[in-house]
Amino acid sequence: MKMPDPDVDVIARREDILAAMQSLVPGEGVIADATGMAVYESDGLTAYRQLPLIVVLPETVEQVSAVMAYCNAHGVKIVPRGAGTSLSGGALPAADAITLGLGKFNRVLEVDFENRCARVQPGVTNLGITHAVEADGFYYAPDPSSQIACTIGGNVAENSGGVHSLKYGLTTNNILGIEMVLPGGEVLRLGGKHMESEGYDLLGLMTGSEGLLGVITEVTVRILPKPTTARAVMLGFESSEAGGQCVADIIGAGIIPGGMEMMDRPAIKAAEAFVQVGYPLDVEALLLVELDGPSVEVDYLIERVREIAEALGYVSMRVSESEEERLQFWAGRKAAFPAIGRLSPDYYCMDGTIPRHKLPEVLARMSKLSDKYELGVANVFHAGDGNLHPLIMYDANKPGELERAENFGSDILRLCVEVGGVLTGEHGVGVEKRDLMEEVFTENDLKQQQRVKCAFDPNQLLNPGKVFPTLHRCAELGRMHIQRGQLPFPDIPRF
Amino acid sequence: MVEILKPQTSEQVVDAIAWASGEEIPIEILGSGTKRGFGRPMGDANRTVAHAVDLSGFSGITLYEPEELVLSAWAGTPLAEIEAAVAEKGQMLAFEPPRWARLYGEEGGTLGGMIACNLAGPRRVKAGASRDHILGIEAVTGRGELVKSGGRVVKNVTGYDLSKLLTGSFGTLAALTQITIKVLPSPETIETVVLSGLDDEQAIQAMSVALNSSHEVSAATHVPGNLSDVLPGGGGAITAVRAEGFVPSVGARSAALQKLLAPFGATSTLDMEASKAFWSTIRDVEPFVGTDDSLWRLSVMPSEAARIIAEIGAPAFMDWGGGLIWCQADTADAASLRRALAAHGGGHASLVRAGEDARRDIPVFEPQPAPLAALSTRVKDSFDPRHILNPGRMYEGV
Ligand SMILES: Cc1cc2nc3c(=O)[nH]c(=O)nc-3n(C[C@H](O)[C@H](O)[C@H](O)COP(=O)(O)OP(=O)(O)OC[C@H]3O[C@@H](n4cnc5c(N)ncnc54)[C@H](O)[C@@H]3O)c2cc1C
Numbered sequence: 001m002k003m004p005d006p007d008v009d010v011i012a013r014r015e016d017i018l019a020a021m022q023s024l025v026p027g028e029g030v031i032a033d034a035t036g037m038a039v040y041e042s043d044g045l046t047a048y049r050q051l052p053l054i055v056v057l058p059e060t061v062e063q064v065s066a067v068m069a070y071c072n073a074h075g076v077k078i079v080p081r082g083a084g085t086s087l088s089g090g091a092l093p094a095a096d097a098i099t100l101g102l103g104k105f106n107r108v109l110e111v112d113f114e115n116r117c118a119r120v121q122p123g124v125t126n127l128g129i130t131h132a133v134e135a136d137g138f139y140y141a142p143d144p145s146s147q148i149a150c151t152i153g154g155n156v157a158e159n160s161g162g163v164h165s166l167k168y169g170l171t172t173n174n175i176l177g178i179e180m181v182l183p184g185g186e187v188l189r190l191g192g193k194h195m196e197s198e199g200y201d202l203l204g205l206m207t208g209s210e211g212l213l214g215v216i217t218e219v220t221v222r223i224l225p226k227p228t229t230a231r232a233v234m235l236g237f238e239s240s241e242a243g244g245q246c247v248a249d250i251i252g253a254g255i256i257p258g259g260m261e262m263m264d265r266p267a268i269k270a271a272e273a274f275v276q277v278g279y280p281l282d283v284e285a286l287l288l289v290e291l292d293g294p295s296v297e298v299d300y301l302i303e304r305v306r307e308i309a310e311a312l313g314y315v316s317m318r319v320s321e322s323e324e325e326r327l328q329f330w331a332g333r334k335a336a337f338p339a340i341g342r343l344s345p346d347y348y349c350m351d352g353t354i355p356r357h358k359l360p361e362v363l364a365r366m367s368k369l370s371d372k373y374e375l376g377v378a379n380v381f382h383a384g385d386g387n388l389h390p391l392i393m394y395d396a397n398k399p400g401e402l403e404r405a406e407n408f409g410s411d412i413l414r415l416c417v418e419v420g421g422v423l424t425g426e427h428g429v430g431v432e433k434r435d436l437m438e439e440v441f442t443e444n445d446l447k448q449q450q451r452v453k454c455a456f457d458p459n460q461l462l463n464p465g466k467v468f469p470t471l472h473r474c475a476e477l478g479r480m481h482i483q484r485g486q487l488p489f490p491d492i493p494r495f
Numbered sequence: 496m497v498e499i500l501k502p503q504t505s506e507q508v509v510d511a512i513a514w515a516s517g518e519e520i521p522i523e524i525l526g527s528g529t530k531r532g533f534g535r536p537m538g539d540a541n542r543t544v545a546h547a548v549d550l551s552g553f554s555g556i557t558l559y560e561p562e563e564l565v566l567s568a569w570a571g572t573p574l575a576e577i578e579a580a581v582a583e584k585g586q587m588l589a590f591e592p593p594r595w596a597r598l599y600g601e602e603g604g605t606l607g608g609m610i611a612c613n614l615a616g617p618r619r620v621k622a623g624a625s626r627d628h629i630l631g632i633e634a635v636t637g638r639g640e641l642v643k644s645g646g647r648v649v650k651n652v653t654g655y656d657l658s659k660l661l662t663g664s665f666g667t668l669a670a671l672t673q674i675t676i677k678v679l680p681s682p683e684t685i686e687t688v689v690l691s692g693l694d695d696e697q698a699i700q701a702m703s704v705a706l707n708s709s710h711e712v713s714a715a716t717h718v719p720g721n722l723s724d725v726l727p728g729g730g731g732a733i734t735a736v737r738a739e740g741f742v743p744s745v746g747a748r749s750a751a752l753q754k755l756l757a758p759f760g761a762t763s764t765l766d767m768e769a770s771k772a773f774w775s776t777i778r779d780v781e782p783f784v785g786t787d788d789s790l791w792r793l794s795v796m797p798s799e800a801a802r803i804i805a806e807i808g809a810p811a812f813m814d815w816g817g818g819l820i821w822c823q824a825d826t827a828d829a830a831s832l833r834r835a836l837a838a839h840g841g842g843h844a845s846l847v848r849a850g851e852d853a854r855r856d857i858p859v860f861e862p863q864p865a866p867l868a869a870l871s872t873r874v875k876d877s878f879d880p881r882h883i884l885n886p887g888r889m890y891e892g893v
Contacts, residue, residue, distance in 0.1 A: 172659070251564065452657070
């Protein structure tokens with residue numbers, strides 16, 4: 001992975017920049033020593049590390065604005081950062097860039113039950129929002145597995161999802177407004193407590209923009225009343241085809257479960273060895289289906305799911321009879337990453353999305369790739385929405401293994417694209433998938449995305465080296481190639 | 496005289512727009528043209544719009560996989576054709592697209608037009624708007640380049656979400672050519688719980704109680720007595736909330752809602768057929784169909800809706816639990832109407848129907864603060880640097 005060459009001129013000005021930052025963000029908000037900065041050198045994609053130029057931790061939107069305006073005027077790059085759990089290297093620092101951490105923006109500003117929303121600062125954790133509203137019977141629906149740690153600002157930047165996204169949507173469907181700071185320092189509000197943001201849907205555009213367009217300083221999220229009941233069904237199948245068919249049949253029957261997750265044999269084995277929750281070990285596919293709503297509905301749907309699974313000849317089936325048991329069913333799935341971490345010194349988590357019915361084909365071909373690269377792979381899968389998380393097991397201390405793992409991963413993602421899917425469902429492009437963007441997009445597509453970037457960040461200072469494989473200057477992107485002439489299309493019907 | 500080009504392939508759309516862009520000729524982008532009355536009149540004294548690209552011939556469903564919950568179609572495909580195709584498989588467009596054509600005395604509408612206007616019906620409170628169901632888009636920018644964004648899968652963060660940006664951009668950034676949307680299973684049954692005779696303030700409270708409950712209310716509306724004639728069973732003020740889903744569940748939730756709402760007065764219910772008729776009337780804004788009177792659509796903080804309506808003092812009804820107000824206020828009152836909104840938690844007001852002069856003189860869409868307006872213009876420039884696509888339809892000079 002090649003990052004842009006650091007700007008030596010900026011690095012030479014480090015002392016001046018540091019002094020400016022210290023005057024803009026007084027107190028302990030500026031970290032400049034290598035030891036202090038070390039915790040920021042990487043994010044959830046730990047294979048890449050880089051010390052930032054300086055770490056700045058502002059506390060107010062005025063400080064964010066002042067820092068951004070200074071950086072814009074002095075050509076200094078900025079990498080925004082929440083909790084640093086990104087799995088795509090989205091928050092990876094650059095040697096010539098300030099890492100702007102939003103950790104001190106950690107307050108829930110307002111909970112408004114009448115309008116079913118909450119206004120929070122970007123550094124509040126995902127779970128922190130639910131904690132703030134759950135006593136009143138509400139919750140914040142998107143629930144990434146990293147929800148104890150990851151921030152809502154990071155969630156907006158990555159458009160994160162979770163188990164519940166199948167029924168309740170991703171981050172983008174669950175936020176009403178943001179306050180943000182543009183690279184020039186201007187503060188904007190998009191949306192609010194009303195349901196629709198006005199004009200162009202810049203709120204939709206900002207969601208999933210990976211910190212490349214602006215720094216989010218406040219988020220208004222929708223909160224939902226908690227369903228009265230939730231129960232989980234655990235189904236074992238002797239083939240991934242049968243498991244995949246069960247997913248298709250459940251959806252075909254008009255049922256959108258609260259969550260529907262699948263694991264393959266290596267993932268089941270690893271999870272069971274780690275947390276001992278009673279997963280069946282003699283199956284190729286384990287399906288967890290969560291049904292939520294009023295208890296009559298849940299009971300009714302469990303019966304329907306049972307009928308569907310029976311028709312497909314399930315190997316095992318258990319229905320949770322208590323809240324404790326439901327959580328136990330999920331414990332294995334939720335611990336899948338660390339469970340793999342116990343089996344292998346390192347693992348690399350992929351995030352492709354495919355049309356659901358391609359699952360058996362993709363798993364079969366992935367297993368061939370696993371033989372080719374001589375690396376194990378375990379699969380957990382947001383089965384309801386076709387989002388795969390293959391976990392490639394490798395040992396970074398063995399020469400060449402990291403590279404092999406990365407090549408294996410790239411082949412998996414190419415496979416996802418080939419069958420009609422995409423490179424990333426929820427983890428973002430970051431640095432990790434940057435160089436694969438051309439597998440999905442044409443040059444025109446990518447240039448248009450970069451023109452949008454230029455509309456926000458004309459000096460291209462925000463989160464450099466991420467998302468786009470080839471950088472173009474904004475002036476060059478703006479140029480028009482004009483062909484003049486007579487109506488060149490005699491074949492288009494006219495009236 | 497407007498010259499209309501009717502391209503039938505993406506290449507032809509590219510050709511037409513590349514030509515217009517090269518010659519700096521402003522063009523109107525059309526679906527079936529039923530919502531032409533929405534937006535500012537295009538062009539001005541210096542720049543008349545004498546060419547149109549009409550996409551209504553660019554029609555047909557290109558992919559529909561019910562078990563994958565996905566459908567793609569060319570932008571000019573009639574909405575009715577799409578709804579019929581998905582209904583045949585027991586599915587629906589969950590955002591309940593309204594027939595706004597009727598507000599302008601027209602019928603019909605295309606998929607592209609619906610997406611370009613980001614329409615949403617009563618289920619907005621639960622399922623979101625068009626923008627929440629769009630998975631992918633192909634479009635031709637004002638530079639005459641075919642670009643795509645998104646894909647055919649539900650979960651996708653590969654690159655910027657230009658699909659959302661183009662949804663609701665009223666053809667000012669690009670001409671949509673192909674659209675991929677999410678479809679969802681239709682509910683097995685529907686039941687509506689109705690309260691009568693509430694005033695606006697009581698109605699807001701009742702809807703809020705229902706929406707804050709765990710009974711998965713999928714719509715909440717209030718129509719005052721002066722507008723309820725067109726509703727089945729109308730005459731007095733009607734407040735209604737909807738439960739949808741599987742039969743046993745709807746029965747239980749409807750019963751629970753009736754109990755919950757009992758403190759607001761006697762409740763009655765509408766069965767599935769009656770519910771369908773009722774909610775399509777709300778969806779299509781029937782209380783304001785059949786006149787030319789100016790019509791506003793206000794997106795507001797639900798808890799403030801009653802106070803806003805009181806302050807405006809014009810005939811109005813609420814959808815989305817108060818989050819949406821339809822209101823027949825005079826265009827002369829535009830400024831005070833927008834002030835009322837700003838004073839009550841913010842939001843925005845769009846002038847959905849009015850004469851051409853009014854739509855030229857009064858901002859049709861909520862005016863934006865300067866930094867946001869400047870950013871919107873830069874976004875416009877990034878797609879359409881010569882401002883040839885639907886010039887001025889959303890904002891003057893954009
Ligand atoms: C064990 C584990 C499990 C995970 N499970 C899931 C999962 O189930 N679903 C899922 O979607 N993701 C998952 N993730 C990925 C990750 O947690 C999410 O992407 C999360 O949203 C990142 O939040 P963060 O606060 O850590 O952001 P960071 O990692 O700090 O930053 C992520 C990106 O957002 C930008 N950013 C952060 N804050 C702001 C801001 N305020 N303004 C502008 N840009 C900003 C950064 O520049 C960067 O590009 C998982 C990660 C781990 C380590």
